[in-house]
Amino acid sequence: MNPTTLPAPSPDDPDGGLVPLRPEGGFPVVGIVGGGQLARMCQPPAVALSLTLSVLAESPTAAAALVVPHSPVGHHADLEALRAWARHCDVVTFDHEHVPQEVLAVLAEDGVALHPSPAALVHAQDKLAMRERLTALGLPCPRWARARTAEDVADFAAEVGWPLVVKAPRGGYDGKGVQVCAGPAEVAPWLSGVGEEGLADGLLLEEAVEFTRELSVMVARSPSGQAAAWPVVETVQEGGINTEVLAPAPGLDPDLAASLTEGALRIAGELGVTGVMAVEAFEVTDPRTGGASYLVNELAMRPHNSGHWTIDGSVTSQFEQHLRAVLDLPLGDPSARDPWTASANVLGGDYPQLYGTYKHLMARDPGLKIHLYGKGVRPGRKLGHVTVYGGDGSTESLEELRGRARHAADYLQGVVTE
Amino acid sequence: MNPTTLPAPSPDDPDGGLVPLRPEGGFPVVGIVGGGQLARMCQPPAVALSLTLSVLAESPTAAAALVVPHSPVGHHADLEALRAWARHCDVVTFDHEHVPQEVLAVLAEDGVALHPSPAALVHAQDKLAMRERLTALGLPCPRWARARTAEDVADFAAEVGWPLVVKAPRGGYDGKGVQVCAGPAEVAPWLSGVGEEGLADGLLLEEAVEFTRELSVMVARSPSGQAAAWPVVETVQEGGINTEVLAPAPGLDPDLAASLTEGALRIAGELGVTGVMAVEAFEVTDPRTGGASYLVNELAMRPHNSGHWTIDGSVTSQFEQHLRAVLDLPLGDPSARDPWTASANVLGGDYPQLYGTYKHLMARDPGLKIHLYGKGVRPGRKLGHVTVYGGDGSTESLEELRGRARHAADYLQGVVTE
Numbered sequence: 001m002n003p004t005t006l007p008a009p010s011p012d013d014p015d016g017g018l019v020p021l022r023p024e025g026g027f028p029v030v031g032i033v034g035g036g037q038l039a040r041m042c043q044p045p046a047v048a049l050s051l052t053l054s055v056l057a058e059s060p061t062a063a064a065a066l067v068v069p070h071s072p073v074g075h076h077a078d079l080e081a082l083r084a085w086a087r088h089c090d091v092v093t094f095d096h097e098h099v100p101q102e103v104l105a106v107l108a109e110d111g112v113a114l115h116p117s118p119a120a121l122v123h124a125q126d127k128l129a130m131r132e133r134l135t136a137l138g139l140p141c142p143r144w145a146r147a148r149t150a151e152d153v154a155d156f157a158a159e160v161g162w163p164l165v166v167k168a169p170r171g172g173y174d175g176k177g178v179q180v181c182a183g184p185a186e187v188a189p190w191l192s193g194v195g196e197e198g199l200a201d202g203l204l205l206e207e208a209v210e211f212t213r214e215l216s217v218m219v220a221r222s223p224s225g226q227a228a229a230w231p232v233v234e235t236v237q238e239g240g241i242n243t244e245v246l247a248p249a250p251g252l253d254p255d256l257a258a259s260l261t262e263g264a265l266r267i268a269g270e271l272g273v274t275g276v277m278a279v280e281a282f283e284v285t286d287p288r289t290g291g292a293s294y295l296v297n298e299l300a301m302r303p304h305n306s307g308h309w310t311i312d313g314s315v316t317s318q319f320e321q322h323l324r325a326v327l328d329l330p331l332g333d334p335s336a337r338d339p340w341t342a343s344a345n346v347l348g349g350d351y352p353q354l355y356g357t358y359k360h361l362m363a364r365d366p367g368l369k370i371h372l373y374g375k376g377v378r379p380g381r382k383l384g385h386v387t388v389y390g391g392d393g394s395t396e397s398l399e400e401l402r403g404r405a406r407h408a409a410d411y412l413q414g415v416v417t418e
Numbered sequence: 419m420n421p422t423t424l425p426a427p428s429p430d431d432p433d434g435g436l437v438p439l440r441p442e443g444g445f446p447v448v449g450i451v452g453g454g455q456l457a458r459m460c461q462p463p464a465v466a467l468s469l470t471l472s473v474l475a476e477s478p479t480a481a482a483a484l485v486v487p488h489s490p491v492g493h494h495a496d497l498e499a500l501r502a503w504a505r506h507c508d509v510v511t512f513d514h515e516h517v518p519q520e521v522l523a524v525l526a527e528d529g530v531a532l533h534p535s536p537a538a539l540v541h542a543q544d545k546l547a548m549r550e551r552l553t554a555l556g557l558p559c560p561r562w563a564r565a566r567t568a569e570d571v572a573d574f575a576a577e578v579g580w581p582l583v584v585k586a587p588r589g590g591y592d593g594k595g596v597q598v599c600a601g602p603a604e605v606a607p608w609l610s611g612v613g614e615e616g617l618a619d620g621l622l623l624e625e626a627v628e629f630t631r632e633l634s635v636m637v638a639r640s641p642s643g644q645a646a647a648w649p650v651v652e653t654v655q656e657g658g659i660n661t662e663v664l665a666p667a668p669g670l671d672p673d674l675a676a677s678l679t680e681g682a683l684r685i686a687g688e689l690g691v692t693g694v695m696a697v698e699a700f701e702v703t704d705p706r707t708g709g710a711s712y713l714v715n716e717l718a719m720r721p722h723n724s725g726h727w728t729i730d731g732s733v734t735s736q737f738e739q740h741l742r743a744v745l746d747l748p749l750g751d752p753s754a755r756d757p758w759t760a761s762a763n764v765l766g767g768d769y770p771q772l773y774g775t776y777k778h779l780m781a782r783d784p785g786l787k788i789h790l791y792g793k794g795v796r797p798g799r800k801l802g803h804v805t806v807y808g809g810d811g812s813t814e815s816l817e818e819l820r821g822r823a824r825h826a827a828d829y830l831q832g833v834v835t836e
Contacts, residue, residue, distance in 0.1 A: 021479055024794035026773035044462035047485045050772070050790035050802075061439055067465045069487045311466075315785055330781035337755065354468070355444035363748035367733055372468035376442035384468075 006074045006081050018088050020070035022052040029054050030323060031086055033076050034095025035062030037373035037382065038303045038319075041311065043067050045320035051327075055095075056085050063373045064095070079103050086112045093275055093326045094302055097125045098171075115223070115274040115326035116301045123271055124301040127204045128169040137270055139263055140295050142209045142282070148194050148202040153187050160207040166190050167206065171198040178240060180208060209295055211282035215249055216306035217260050220276045220321040221268040223328045228321065229265060230314060230334040232257045235280070235306050241380070244406065247309045247341040250398055253292045256283070260294050267299070276322045278304035305345065305382075310334070312369045312387045313341030340391040340398045344405040346372070348381035349414035361386075361408050368408050384412070424492045424499050436506050438488035440470040447472050448741060449504055451494050452513025453480030455791035455800065456721045456737075459729065461485050463738035469745075473513075474503050481791045482513070497521050504530045511693055511744045512720055515543045516589075533641070533692040533744035534719045541689055542719040545622045546587040555688055557681055558713050560627045560700070566612050566620040571605050578625040584608050585624065589616040596658060598626055627713055629700035633667055634724035635678050638694045638739040639686040641746045646739065647683060648732060648752040650675045653698070653724050659798070662824065665727045665759040668816055671710045674701065678712050685717070694740045696722035723763065723800075728752070730787045730805045731759030758809035758816045762823040764790070766799040767832035779804075779826050786826050802830070 007017035020029055027050050032039040035057030043064070046053050056074045057065040065071035074081035076099050083106070086092050091113040104118035116124075123130040131144045142165075145156040157164055166187055168177035177198065181187045193199045214235045221227040234249035235242050249257070264279040281294040307318035316324075316332030324331055351357065354377065358370055365388075372384035386408040391397030410416045425435035438447055445468050450457040453475030461482070464471050474492045475483040483489035492499035494517050501524065504510050509531040522536035534542075541548040549562045560583075563574040575582060584605055586595035595616065599605045611617045632653045639645040652667035653660050667675070682697040699712040725736035734742075734750030742749055769775065772795065776788055783806070790802035804826040809815030828834045 021484060023479070023484055023792035024770065025790075026771040028773070040465065043465055043485070047458065047461055048787070048789045049776075050792050052484070061441070065487075066439060066441055066470070067461070067487065069483075069485065069489070071487070315787075324780070329777055331784065332780070333784040352442065353444040355446070358467075359747055362742070362750070366749065366751040369466070369733075371466045372443075374441035374468050 006072050006084060015088065016084070018072060018085055020052050020054045020088065023050055025050065027051055028090035028327060029088065030326060031056065031089030031092040032064070032095055033082070033092065033099055034058070035064035035068075035071060036095045037063045037375070039064035039095040040067055040373055041303065041308075041371070042319045042323060044311075045317060045323055049320070049323065051323055054085070054089055056082065061374075063375055066374045077103060079106055082107060083110060086110070091115055091326050093322070094121070097121065097301070101125070116277075117272060117274065120271045120273045121301055124277075124299045126169050126201075127167055127298075128201055130299055131204060133271065134267065134296055137266070139267065140293065142295050142297075143207040145205045146202045147187075147191070147205050150184065150188070150191060152202075153184060153191070153205065156205045157184075163208045165206040165208050167204040168198040169201060169204050176240070209282050209284060211284050211295075212292070213249075213283050214297070215252070215260060215281045215283050215294065216245075216278055216304070217264045217281070218276055218278050218304060218307040218310070218318055219261075219264045219268050219273075220318075220325045220331055220334070221265075221273050222325045222331060223274050225269070226331050227265050227268055228316075228331045228334045229261045230307065230310055230318070231336050232260055233306055233309065241345070241347070241382075242305045243345050243347075243409075244402065245306050245309050245343045246398065246402065247313055247336060247343075250340075250395060252283075256292045256294060263294070263296070267296075273301055275301060275325045276303055276307070276318050277301045278306050280306065305385075308371070308385045309341045309343040309387055311371065313337060313343075313389050338389040338391065339393040340401050341387060341389040342398065342401040342405040343385050343387040344409035345382055346384040346386065346409045346412045348377045348379050348383050349412075350377075350379070351414045352377040354383070354412060357412050357414075361411055365404055365408065368404065370408070385409070386412070424490050424502060433506065434502070436490060436503055438470050438472045438506065441468055443468065445469055446508035446745060447506065448744060449474065449507030449510040450482070450513055451500070451510065451517055452476070453482035453486075453489060454513045455481045455793070455802075457482035457513040458485055458791055459721065459726075459789070460737045460741060462729075463735060463741055467738070467741065469741055472503070472507055474500065479792075481793055484792045495521060497524055500525060501528060504528070509533055509744050511740065512539070515539065515719065519543070534695075535690060535692065538689045538691045539719055542695075542717045544587050544619075545585055545716075546619055548717055549622060551689065552685065552714055555684070557685065558711065560713050560715075561625040563623045564620045565605075565609070565623050568602065568606070568609060570620075571602060571609070571623065574623045575602075581626045583624040583626050585622040586616040587619060587622050594658070627700050627702060629702050629713075630710070631667075631701050632715070633670070633678060633699045633701050633712065634663075634696055634722070635682045635699070636694055636696050636722060636725040636728070636736055637679075637682045637686050638736075638743045638749055638752070639683075639691050640743045640749060641692050643687070644749050645683050645686055646734075646749045646752045647679045648725065648728055648736070649754050650678055651724055651727065659763070659765070659800075660723045661763050661765075661827075662820065663724050663727050663761045664816065664820065665731055665754060665761075668758075668813060670701075674710045674712060681712070681714070685714075691719055693719060693743045694721055694725070694736050695719045696724055698724065723803075726789070726803045727759045727761040727805055729789065731755060731761075731807050756807040756809065757811040758819050759805060759807040760816065760819040760823040761803050761805040762827035763800055764802040764804065764827045764830045766795045766797050766801050767830075768795075768797070769832045770795040772801065772830060775830050775832075779829055783822055783826065786822065788826070803827070804830070
């Protein structure tokens, strides 16, 4: 254990402050590795369900540590810190996908109930592992290859043509670790990193898919195998960062919605996912039939940005459902409550005093649901999201909601000033 | 300051652990005196709005202390504890109405921003003060009198007839401090207590109103005078304890709904209430017109049991609205989201292991919203509430929802076992 992080054991407190207070009644402790906004947003449903969270946080002022009483500080790759902490949790789940497999293996050996399991989680940690597995399962993916050499790259480019999408199999997020490369010269710096961190097993190359739009479907699965899916949503990205979510995806072909949802539930079942999972996909036009179909882009095995709309927009939020799933509690109803729900991410701009800013927004739009993560403003950082819901199912009513969400996010980040 | 409660100051920590961590961005600290379920249920909207709560709690395992990181322990009547704690809060509000006026006066003198103000709060602390003020304002009340002697009682009984409702002006709650007395013999023990705690200024006598049903309307008012009202609800009581809430009150005469709402907003304005307030009322038949009208029964100047339905059932919950109001933030939309919302209180029964019990309920009803307060089971204690919403506006659809809520509450308290 790193003595600079977790509280040191003492004769008075042999567990070093690692035992959370819990209520009477047999309610369990859910441990979450990582104190980001996803852990933070688990706290409201934990309050309602009388569940105790214990967050292994990056710092005392991490987003979740500010709102969860039991948030000892420790690093997610510090094996002894994780072992000491996990002993006092009934189940352990994750705010992010960064805990190394070798650390997870020891925790599993200790008998810690990890959700998702290391064997499932590897498919969200390693994009090559994910592509291999989904391809073996026959799920639709962009054409892809593993590359270690310039020759591997040339071979794949000969098959699918330039540009290529080059991805680091491990460690990428929010557009980092991904590059659209126009030719071999742009891939060369990547090849020189092969064997190093994130590229140990080579590069992942993918065809540059011509897609209509991006979709996401979130599903939940419990250890006993119960599963539930939220409606398929449309996600809008800018610079690799999700900026808007429209729920449900407007005008989506019902057959495509059904096949994508079935695909996601099949992935959850085949991979043994426990907790919630996001399947991000490209909507594409099938060149043979001219119909709409999908290709899987990414998997995330935790609450996900494309599911933040569910806090206000569905009967059971992704955060409540994640807690229910990892505890093997019966899952809640994932139905949407309104014809439309639109959410927009708030990214950091130049103005640090968010409190004064949101006061004005509240006056402008009494129906706006504001969610901030307790993080300081840094350019481009995800600081929060806003959600509005309602409408009559028409495109016009969605555009009105979308405009309200977009305006609020733009105003909070200083893109618009009135 | 009581050294057994608040952390003791030390050279390393001159504020004795009373300074809450707060996020960057100018967000305030809302202090709440009392760590019960009302303070606890403020935490989810505080998380969303990036507000920091500081709860002066009865114990480290108080309902709110289990979920709010900054919850120093101190007694609500310990003046020095309150002063030391309140210095670090931007505003101070209340989980209950038990802080003595003389303590509030010192805090106000210190410059603490109290919401509601002591001058407003006294009308929720002292039922005689409330009756006097509402009568002076011309608001409809049951006929009432102050009594110190048997002669006072006889005079009032001669006017309104037996039985009489006898109330302790101060300190009553959930049916305690209230008795329906059939004759002078039952009032005699009350008279012997006049001058003692709760009865310092005498007894409050009220006529026993023949009412159709009980209603409640919740309003919010901010220091700058903005006000908002939720729909009028029907409340069902058993043994003086609220057991069910139906929102909106089914079949309510729209004119009565409007006049009760106007009355509540007028009370909030005239008394200078800041934060949320519940006005509990009897629906009665006007003997002159045969039409429906109301009589004010009680006031509560804080979130209230009759508003718990708003967490799931309205755009802005009473807890979010209370935080917005005490901070003088613009108020949120109080509209109901569905045609009907039904909630039922969970009272303590014989079976202490609530976790196992709610697991079965989740399987039975995936749309049920469960809210537990982290309190141990004691017979009759309010442990939580359950809410369901939906319907098509018909009486049948309300009865279906009400049945689901009623069943869930009965099951959790062991009244039914399947």
